[in-house]
Amino acid sequence: MIRFTRVTLVVLVCLLAGMAAWAEAQGDWKTSATQLRGKNGQQFTFVFPAGGTLGSVWGTDLYTDDSSIATAAVHAGLITAAKGGKVTIEIRPGAASYAGSTRNGVTSSGFGSFGGSFVFVTGAAGGKAKSTLGDWHTSASSLRGMNGQRFTYFFPANGTLGSVWGTDLYTDDSSIATAAVHAGLITAEKGGTVTFEIRAGASAYKGSTRNGVTSSDYGSYDGSFAFVSGSAQESKELISDWKTSASALRGKNGQRYTFVFPAGGTLGSVWGTDLYTDDSSIATAAVHAGLITAAKGGKVTIEIRAGASSYKGSARNGVTSSDYGSFGGSFVFIVPPPKK
Secondary structure (H helix, E strand, C coil): CCCCCCHHHHHHHHHHHHHHHHHCCECCCCCCCCHCCCCCEEEEEEEEEECCCCCCEECEEEEEECHHHHHHHHHCCCCECCCCEEEEEEECCCCCCCCCCCEECCCCCCCCCCEEEEEECCCCCCCCEEEEEEECCCCCHCCCCCCEEEEEEEEEECCCCCCCCCEEEEECCCCCHHHHHCCCCCCCCEEEEEEEEEEEECCCEECCCHHHHHHHHEECEEEEEEEEEEEEEEECEECCCCCCHHHHHHHCCCEEEEEEECCCCCCCEEEEEEEEEEECCCHHHHHHHHHEECCEEEEEEEEEEECCEEEEEEEEECEECCEECCCCCCECCCCCCCCC
């Protein structure tokens, strides 16, 4: 039998109380994660009050640990300063660099090498991360240097396999979707959603044959990625930018996809009215259709249609779409019935 002294019991109670406190800590809008540095992989939940005052943030998706956690959560689209909310972060090691960006009314700054980082795991709404739409040629080259940051992509069904270098750790110019098939996470037939993490370049990459895909060997390369999770199921929502088109979905006639566009969008090019060419900016077409605004962004659902012999332009809601002749693919918006 283990005998506990009074001192031991007091220590245990204090430790348990500390653990319980971190189950859900009340934060203010100045709270940072600096006191958690080194607890890599551990997750902590913070609750921030409504009516917050925005602070300083460095990074995008991967943030320096001296950033205001609440302000970073607004930047990430998880909570608002007006309403506050609850977020969960995961502590990460320091990174060689952090990329700044403007999102959801918050401008984060770039920074060089720093000793500690964090990422968000969930926001107020909880649930799984939303996905970016990729095609079967999409690589992670544009994400090079964002080491430790995670990205979720959805790839449509009936994909055409591309080139892959490496096993488990892949060169960042590999086809992400094909690497996901190689890793056994999705299939070319069904497509699916995967989450991967950006890694530093490696001195060598070993090829192999798995799940019908043969990846190649390669020597030293400057950027890599590795998968965190995957599922051979369609994404419910695709988080996208204002340049996103439906070109990658051509031929999937009758299938529906939901996109979420951030606030503060920059309008792009659109061809057609009600029926749009699939290379149109989906978000801009949605403004043209009166479904969202550039200022607020929003969520829309499209249905893929066959190409048409002609498309008629028009001016609506501050957007002028153009005429076009015969084109290979189209989409329309699915508008839910009004609430009673």
